[in-house]
Amino acid sequence: MIEKEKVYWIYKKIFTIRFFEERIKKIAKEKIVPGYLHTCIGSEAICVGVMAALNQDDWISSTYRNHGHAIAKGCELNEITSEIYGRKTGICKGRGGSMHISDFSKGMLGSFGIVAAGPAVVLGAALQEKINKSNKTCVSFFGDGAIHNGAFHEAAGLAKLWDIPMIFVCENNGYAEATATDWHLNTKELSDITKAYDMLSYIGDGNNVFEVYDITKKAISEAKQKNTPIFLEFKNYRFSGQYEGDTQLYQPQEEIDKAKQNDPIKLAKENSSKYGLNENDLEKIINEAKADVDKAFDHADTQPWPQPEDALEEVYVNYPVEINT
Amino acid sequence: MTIKTVKDAINDALVQSFEEDKNVILMGEDIAGGKGREQYQGTQDAWGGPFGVTQGLYTKFGGERVRDTTIAEAGFFGAAIGAAMTGLRPIVELMYVDFAGVCFDQMMNQAAKVRYMFGGKQKVPMVVRTVVGAGFRAGSEHSQTLYSLYTHIPGLKVVAPYDAYDAKGLLLSSIKDDDPVIFMEHKRLYMTSCEVPDDLKPIPLGKGRIRREGSDVTIIAIQRMNLFAEEAANELEKININCEIVDPRTYSPLDEELIFHSVKKTGKVIIVDESNPKCSLASEISSLISEKCFSDLKAGVIKITAPHTPVPFSPPMEDFYIPSTKKIIDAVKKLKDV
Ligand SMILES: Cc1ncc(C[n+]2csc(CCOP(=O)(O)OP(=O)(O)O)c2C)c(N)n1
Ligand SMILES: [Mg+2]
Numbered sequence: 001m002i003e004k005e006k007v008y009w010i011y012k013k014i015f016t017i018r019f020f021e022e023r024i025k026k027i028a029k030e031k032i033v034p035g036y037l038h039t040c041i042g043s044e045a046i047c048v049g050v051m052a053a054l055n056q057d058d059w060i061s062s063t064y065r066n067h068g069h070a071i072a073k074g075c076e077l078n079e080i081t082s083e084i085y086g087r088k089t090g091i092c093k094g095r096g097g098s099m100h101i102s103d104f105s106k107g108m109l110g111s112f113g114i115v116a117a118g119p120a121v122v123l124g125a126a127l128q129e130k131i132n133k134s135n136k137t138c139v140s141f142f143g144d145g146a147i148h149n150g151a152f153h154e155a156a157g158l159a160k161l162w163d164i165p166m167i168f169v170c171e172n173n174g175y176a177e178a179t180a181t182d183w184h185l186n187t188k189e190l191s192d193i194t195k196a197y198d199m200l201s202y203i204g205d206g207n208n209v210f211e212v213y214d215i216t217k218k219a220i221s222e223a224k225q226k227n228t229p230i231f232l233e234f235k236n237y238r239f240s241g242q243y244e245g246d247t248q249l250y251q252p253q254e255e256i257d258k259a260k261q262n263d264p265i266k267l268a269k270e271n272s273s274k275y276g277l278n279e280n281d282l283e284k285i286i287n288e289a290k291a292d293v294d295k296a297f298d299h300a301d302t303q304p305w306p307q308p309e310d311a312l313e314e315v316y317v318n319y320p321v322e323i324n325t
Numbered sequence: 326m327t328i329k330t331v332k333d334a335i336n337d338a339l340v341q342s343f344e345e346d347k348n349v350i351l352m353g354e355d356i357a358g359g360k361g362r363e364q365y366q367g368t369q370d371a372w373g374g375p376f377g378v379t380q381g382l383y384t385k386f387g388g389e390r391v392r393d394t395t396i397a398e399a400g401f402f403g404a405a406i407g408a409a410m411t412g413l414r415p416i417v418e419l420m421y422v423d424f425a426g427v428c429f430d431q432m433m434n435q436a437a438k439v440r441y442m443f444g445g446k447q448k449v450p451m452v453v454r455t456v457v458g459a460g461f462r463a464g465s466e467h468s469q470t471l472y473s474l475y476t477h478i479p480g481l482k483v484v485a486p487y488d489a490y491d492a493k494g495l496l497l498s499s500i501k502d503d504d505p506v507i508f509m510e511h512k513r514l515y516m517t518s519c520e521v522p523d524d525l526k527p528i529p530l531g532k533g534r535i536r537r538e539g540s541d542v543t544i545i546a547i548q549r550m551n552l553f554a555e556e557a558a559n560e561l562e563k564i565n566i567n568c569e570i571v572d573p574r575t576y577s578p579l580d581e582e583l584i585f586h587s588v589k590k591t592g593k594v595i596i597v598d599e600s601n602p603k604c605s606l607a608s609e610i611s612s613l614i615s616e617k618c619f620s621d622l623k624a625g626v627i628k629i630t631a632p633h634t635p636v637p638f639s640p641p642m643e644d645f646y647i648p649s650t651k652k653i654i655d656a657v658k659k660l661k662d663v
Contacts (some may be wrong), residue, residue, distance in 0.1 A: 034640055035462030084641035097464040097638030113466035114424060115396045128517075148395035152425065178358030178372045184395050250359035250367035265515060307647030311637045323633050 002213075006052060007275045008285065010209055011268065013048045015289035017068045018265050020077070021240070023297055024084070024098075028244035031227065033085055037098050040068040042239040044173050044209075045264035047072040049212025049234075050139060054219055057107050058137040059125040061118030064099040069131035069141055075103045077296035089304035092308045095314075107136075116149035118142055123155045126166040137220050138166040145176025147193055148184065156229070160197040166221035167216070170232040171206060173238035174259075178250045206234030207264040209269065231291060236264065283314040289320050326522055330379050332515040334489035335454075338496035339379065339416070342455055343386050346414060350390045351499060353399045353418025353454075357393050364484065372492030374418055398428035402453070406436050406505075409451040414500060419455035422509065423466050425474060435506040437480030448503045452496075458511040458549060459599060459636045459647050468636035468643075470600045472547065473609065475507045476576045482530055483576040485509040485548040488519045491574055494528030501527060511549045533580035535587070536635070539567035541596045542657050544588040546572055547606055550597035550648060557653035566661055576606055584610065585618055592623035593660040597648050602630040624663040627656045 021039040030039045040047065047068035054060070054073075061070040070080055075091060083090030084098045089104050100279045106274050109125055112118050119140040126138035142229040146152050149171060159166055172190050187193055191201040200222070206213040208235045212234055237259035241248045260266070272282050329337070336541040358372025358380045361489050373380025383391040394401045398419065405415035419425065425432075436449050452580045459468040464628045482504050486492040492510070499506040536551060537558055544552040551572050558568040573580055588594055594614055598607035614626055629648045637643050 035464065035638060036467070086641075088639075091638075092638075094639030094642065095465070095635075095637045097462065099464050099466070100638070113464065114427065116427075145396045148397045148400075149427070150397070150399050174362075177359045177375075178355045178397075179393060180362045182362045182364075183360040246399045247371070250361060250369075250371040252367045255362065255365040255367075305641050306637075306639050307642045311634055311642035311645050312632055315634045 002275070004276055007277060010048055010052050011272070011277065011282070011285045012289055013051070013072050014044045014209055014265065014268050015286050015291055016077070017044045017047060017071050019290050019293040020067060020071060023293055025240070025244060027297070034156035035097050035099075036064070037084070037244040038065040038242070039067050039240040039244060042173060042237045042264065043171055044170070045209035045268070046206045046214055046234045046236060049209040050141075050169055050216045052213045053216040054107075054137055054139065059107050059109055059122060060139045060141060061109045061112040061122045061129055062102065062141050063115070063143065064111065064113045065117065065143070066101045067098070070103070070108065070111070072100045073108055074103065075108070077292055078299045079103070081296040082303045085300040085303065086305070087300060088305045088306040088310065090157050092299070093310065094111040100119050106238065112296050116142060116146040119152050119155035123159050123164060126159070126164045127162065130164060135224070139169055140166065141171065143176060144170060144172040144174070144181045144190055145184065146170070146181070147190060156194065156199060156231070159229035160199050162228040164229055165227055165256070166229050167219055167223060168229065169271050170231065170233045172233050172235045173206075175238050175251070177242045180250070189233070189264045191231055194231045199229055201231035201233065203233045203235065206236030207262045209264060209268055210275070237262070305307070326509065326520050329489045329493070329521040330516050330518045331486070331489045331492045331510070332376065334493040334521050335378050335510065336381065336491045338500070339382060342497065342500040343382065343390065343448070347510045348412060348417065349414045350392065350406060351379060351382060351416045351418070352392045352394050353379070354394055354396055354420055356418050357388070357391055364632055375420060376512065378510070378515070379418070394599055398424060399431060402428040402431035403435065406431060406439070406449055408445050409449045410439065414450050414511060414594065416452045416454055416500065419453055420452050421467050422455040422457045422471050423469050425455075425471060430483060432475065432505065432507070433478050437478045440504075441480060448454070449505045450503045452499045452506045453506050454508045454510065457509045458513050459631070459643060460513045460549075462640060462643060464638040465635040468507070470548075472509065472576055472600055473605045476606065476609070479605070481577065482506040484530060484574070485511070485576065486574060487514065487548055487551040487572055488517065489521050490519055490525065491528060491534070493521055494525050495504050495530065495574065498530055498538050499527075500525035502530060506530070509548070513549055530575045531578035531580055532575070533571060533573040533583040535569065535583070536572050537570040539569035539591070541567045541591060541593070542660050543569045543571060543591045544653065544657070545584060545594065545596045545610055546570055547598040547600070550599055553648060553650040553653055554597055556650040557657065558649070561657055566657060568657060573610075579610070580590060581613060581617070584614065588614055588618045589621045592621050593663065594622070594626045595624065595629060595653060595656050595660070597629045600629055601633055601648060602628065603633060605630060609637065624660055627660065629653060629656060
């Protein structure tokens with residue numbers, strides 16, 4: 001049985017992410033912020049379930065679809081939102097934007113816009129943990145589409161060869177952009193691709209936050225005990241388009257309606273009493289999450305813009321020549 | 326004569342090339358889109374790439390020639406090379422040039438070198454269509470231009486059209502060309518339009534274009550920078566400064582004659598390039614001019630480029646990153662008094 005505090009944390013995060021992303025959809029429609037916005041509606045249980053099994057200083061990598069990961073990993077809502085608004089006080093000082101929300105001090109190695117860039121970077125962090133005999137858990141998040149990219153396979157092969165206990169977390173949300181998983185997979189199950197590396201893999205219901213948590217927790221201890229990488233495939237559904245503004249014509253309404261029956265938020269609500277939350281608890285959590293999100297967006301809107309010349313900063317750690325135009 | 330956007334002009338050139346030559350094929354991620362589920366099939370051809378440029382080709386020409394790929398650039402770029410060597414004319418889409426890194430080897434070491442290294446017996450008639458450019462608030466990994474990365478490699482040709490007329494004419498030639506061509510489309514230009522004759526002939530690679538005649542200063546503008554050069558020239562005309570705008574259009578081969586001719590006329594040169602400055606088109610063209618036209622120059626060549634930084638996301642910083650009309654005007658004024 002998981003402790004009440006953790007249950008509360010899980011519910012708070014899962015609702016915060018959903019409300020956050022709904023707000024993002026709204027500001028995207030109203031064209032309040034510039035640039036590409038990729039929301040993770042439907043991925044909340046994976047973000048929160050995995051992160052519930054991690055410590056704040058464990059390492060993760062994320063992608064352009066990172067808001068949920070960042071929120072679950074403990075990044076400040078105000079800073080995430082300000083970044084999306086392009087403000088100086090944003091989590092990346094306005095240099096990254098929505099696609100690159102990442103805070104190293106919260107264990108995020110980066111949110112990479114290049115598909116399949118993350119796994120190898122996490123492999124390196126895990127190698128460091130091994131060499132320094134440290135024990136931080138290392139997790140790379142990526143999508144079903146990423147498993148076709150060479151960079152993923154090279155990282156997987158090395159992780160296995162080097163006995164690196166990292167966790168590959170594949171969010172199989174049914175789509176890579178406008179291409180359905182059914183069409184792009186060569187194997188029956190996505191995780192069958194790990195067979196080539198003789199890598200342990202487990203499949204879980206990505207809509208059920210407690211199942212995700214459970215599987216991840218077990219995988220982490222098994223990986224560390226056996227000194228081996230483990231591949232986790234969590235199945236869910238990408239309710240959002242690839243990016244905000246995507247017409248989603250390739251996602252038939254019938255399919256969306258069917259997926260809604262397993263919406264992770266709906267499941268979490270249905271399961272709440274099983275985990276010791278009563279109606280009042282749930283309502284309180286929901287209200288808190290809403291208020292936090294509202295506050296963060298209000299905050300972002302008041303934040304200062306960067307100066308144009310701020311663009312020249314922090315290209316290098318050390319560069320003896322001034323960078324100017 | 327029809328008014329066309331760059332986006333439609335490119336689509337037209339693709340359709341025309343598909344009709345003219347059955348060996349032309351197209352590969353890329355979601356260039357059709359909508360490859361669906363067994364159970365629920367949504368709309369096919371739903372995307373046409375992220376900017377809708379290739380939309381309709383799948384419906385018109387079918388999945389054998391218009392192939393959606395997985396996110397496996399090294400795989401389908403390599404495949405394009407083999408297909409090109411053995412008789413097809415593949416066009417591959419690199420969704421953003423920023424993804425060059427994951428399939429650069431294919432272009433740098435195979436496509437570019439096969440002909441030379443294997444004794445001139447083979448050719449690789451393929452085209453890489455790719456999207457470049459800042460100004461879209463797309464951040465550091467979706468906004469670069471990287472013109473010089475490809476221009477640097479012997480064996481590759483590099484094309485970067487500014488308007489719809491050039492986009493169509495140059496793409497027609499690129500597809501007919503027997504060498505590998507990198508065809509760079511600027512995301513901020515897709516929706517700009519101009520007149521494009523329906524029967525436009527292919528525009529030869531290696532021929533630049535004088536976009537505006539003038540006698541005081543030569544502005545050499547790279548792709549989207551033609552827009553700012555034109556704006557600057559319009560402003561400067563009001564104070565009787567006449568700028569000549571040279572659009573090289575292709576960077577390898579480069580129309581050196583056209584550039585030198587203009588430099589000889591004005592003796593004053595500004596090069597505007599959206600790329601990072603080190604080892605860029607701007608520095609290349611500048612060095613050529615100082616080598617070949619030294620005695621014609623009345624002042625040092627001025628380069629207006631992005632700074633030596635990645636492309637930042639936030640609007641004030643990104644706007645600062647991109648060369649501006651104002652910077653061009655200031656530079657011209659500085660040269661005027663020389
Ligand atoms: C190397 C590379 N190729 C193509 C892209 C463009 N792209 C961005 S997201 C995406 C689909 C990724 O799908 P998936 O891995 O399933 O992740 P999801 O978006 O579903 O979370 C593609 C093709 C990219 N960012 N990087
Ligand atoms: Mg996916």
